[in-house]
Amino acid sequence: MSAKTEKTSSEPVEALRLDRQLCFALYGAANRVTRLYRPLLEALGLTYPQYLAMLVLWEASPRTVGALGEALDLESSTLTPLLKRLETQGLVARTRDPEDERRVVVTLTEAGAALRDKARAVPEQLFCKLNIQLDELGDLRERLKALAV
Amino acid sequence: MSAKTEKTSSEPVEALRLDRQLCFALYGAANRVTRLYRPLLEALGLTYPQYLAMLVLWEASPRTVGALGEALDLESSTLTPLLKRLETQGLVARTRDPEDERRVVVTLTEAGAALRDKARAVPEQLFCKLNIQLDELGDLRERLKALAV
DNA sequence: TGTTATTAAATCGTACACGATTAAATCGTT
DNA sequence: AACGATTTAATCGTGTACGATTTAATAACA
Numbered sequence: 001m002s003a004k005t006e007k008t009s010s011e012p013v014e015a016l017r018l019d020r021q022l023c024f025a026l027y028g029a030a031n032r033v034t035r036l037y038r039p040l041l042e043a044l045g046l047t048y049p050q051y052l053a054m055l056v057l058w059e060a061s062p063r064t065v066g067a068l069g070e071a072l073d074l075e076s077s078t079l080t081p082l083l084k085r086l087e088t089q090g091l092v093a094r095t096r097d098p099e100d101e102r103r104v105v106v107t108l109t110e111a112g113a114a115l116r117d118k119a120r121a122v123p124e125q126l127f128c129k130l131n132i133q134l135d136e137l138g139d140l141r142e143r144l145k146a147l148a149v
Numbered sequence: 150m151s152a153k154t155e156k157t158s159s160e161p162v163e164a165l166r167l168d169r170q171l172c173f174a175l176y177g178a179a180n181r182v183t184r185l186y187r188p189l190l191e192a193l194g195l196t197y198p199q200y201l202a203m204l205v206l207w208e209a210s211p212r213t214v215g216a217l218g219e220a221l222d223l224e225s226s227t228l229t230p231l232l233k234r235l236e237t238q239g240l241v242a243r244t245r246d247p248e249d250e251r252r253v254v255v256t257l258t259e260a261g262a263a264l265r266d267k268a269r270a271v272p273e274q275l276f277c278k279l280n281i282q283l284d285e286l287g288d289l290r291e292r293l294k295a296l297a298v
Numbered sequence: 299t300g301t302t303a304t305t306a307a308a309t310c311g312t313a314c315a316c317g318a319t320t321a322a323a324t325c326g327t328t
Numbered sequence: 329a330a331c332g333a334t335t336t337a338a339t340c341g342t343g344t345a346c347g348a349t350t351t352a353a354t355a356a357c358a
Contacts, residue, residue, distance in 0.1 A: 021290050022286055022289065022290050023182065023201070024204075024221075025289075025291075025294050026175075026293055027179060027198075028221075028222045028293075028294070029175060029179075029293040029294070029297055030176060030178075031222060031345075031346095032296075033172065033175055033297050034176075035297075038346085038347090047312095047313065047314080048176075049176075049313080050313090052173065052176065064336085064337095065336080065337065066335090066336065066337085072173075073177045073180060074315075074316090075315075076336075076338065077315075077316060077338080077340085079337090080338055080339085081313080081314080081338095082313080085313080101323055101336095102323050102324070103335095103336065104336080129297070130297060131296060131298065132292075132295075137171055140174075140292055141171050143281075143289055144177075144178040145174050145178070146280050147178050147279055147280055147281055148184075148185055148279060148280065149280065180315075180316095183315085184315095184316080187316085196343065196344075198343080199344095213307095214306075214308095215305095224346060225307050226307090226310085226347080227344065227345050229307065230308095231343080249305095249306085250354085251352070251353050252306065253306080
């Protein structure tokens, strides 16, 4: 019996391969999709995470940093610098909530709200770059949402 | 007719929502899976991308930086610093290929090869944290691989 | 044979992502 | 009212990601 097929090690090594396959696919897909967005978002002056934050704000504008973090599943250590950059670009305003000075309220500016028009074409442009049918989209989304708590 | 339901804008806005749904799911899933790996990999002294690089090397050890980048879908600008950290930890060696001095060959050290044993338990531990059946895994992997070129 | 073109990694600047810690404000309980 | 516990953002340090540029080596070809 060769060392390669030794019983005590062959199963976990096989598991390593499976592990690699799913996680590579997820890791790679996320990186590649970010790369596909880049040229589309360049016209808007946004990065992909900034675009996601704007999508959330376009749905409901005065939002606390905490609420944004909840929606985006990000920590304040990630959001704070990102929001400061959006503020520098004049897309959002950051103010302390007078009701509770711990909270920071993020509000779309006129320019931030107006950017929504420019972003209208993005989803379709991106969808054209993706290799997926419209009716499969919902299923994949649900699987991904359910994958990890 | 209110501005909100204006015909020229309602459809693209709906598209924005769909866009948000798929891309949020992918972006969030990738971040959450990385977070799930973290405590498991801490015992190995590896980050998640470092673990992925080691998985590739455990399958075939002398690999050029370019070949690793191909396998991981990463640029040298990402890989070079990552590999230097693995080198600092004594897990890999980086040497110029004598045949072609442009290439850098990455080779597992004894310690790097030995780390594979410690990593044996990781896939199963992670799988337990994921909310997916074993038989759905292959399908999801293929969908993700096909999603973006 | 000498250029010129191409290739492979490294370097640089910008922007995430996160855990740990810190700072400030509010809450709860006495 | 007082003071310890909790909540909310910000800050800090480490480690990705990537496009653009640079450097060095090899290939191509006039």
